Amino acid sequence: MSTIQLDIVTPERKVFSDEVEMVITRAAEGDIGILPKHAPFVSPLDVTVVRIKKDGNERQVAVSRGFLEVRPEKVTVLAEAAELAEEIDVERAKAAKERAERRLAEGSPDIDRARAEYALRRAENRLNVARK
Structure with a gap:
């Protein structure tokens, strides 16, 4: 091939x-x-x-x-x-996901919402790849 x-x-x-x-x-x-x-x-x-x-x-x-x-x-x-x-550190990815979810749930006007959403997507992507 x-x-x-x-x-x-x-x-x-x-x-x-x-x-x-x-x-x-x-x-x-x-x-x-x-x-x-x-x-x-x-x-x-x-x-x-x-x-x-x-x-x-x-x-x-x-x-x-x-x-x-x-x-x-x-x-x-x-x-x-x-x-x-x-290579993915699953525990680190889980911690990053939890941090991002916490930031988004707080709804504080001081957080950069786009950055928190990106961190959440990135952590979820890393966890999905590590599970395969």
């Missing part, structure tokens, strides 16, 4: 780099499946999961904001943060 190079990079490190059979994620326009020789494409990413298919197996990466660039021979995800499922 033909493959396509996938690189998932954050400002701190290269999270994933390998030849894969397929990449699946949610771009700004909706869900997208990327196979080798895909047409060039660029899209922003929000909090999402990048699913990686290789050798009949699937891995997942929790991604928090960034960009997706697709070329016929390569897919690049430039993300603010990204973690492979096995």
Whole structure:
């Protein structure tokens, strides 16, 4: 089967780099499946999961904001943060989720609501990926 190079990079490190059979994620326009020789494409990413298919197996990466660039021979995800499922600290993610929920429930005018909602989505995404 033909493959396509996938690189998932954050400002701190290269999270994933390998030849894969397929990449699946949610771009700004909706869900997208990327196979080798895909047409060039660029899209922003929000909090999402990048699913990686290789050798009949699937891995997942929790991604928090960034960009997706697709070329016929390569897919690049430039993300603010990204973690492979096995790297996620579940207890830390649960604590972050609880903090965000508490902030939102308080309803204080001093909180940055958008930031708290983003923290909640990010924590939930990390927990979902860790469970798979």
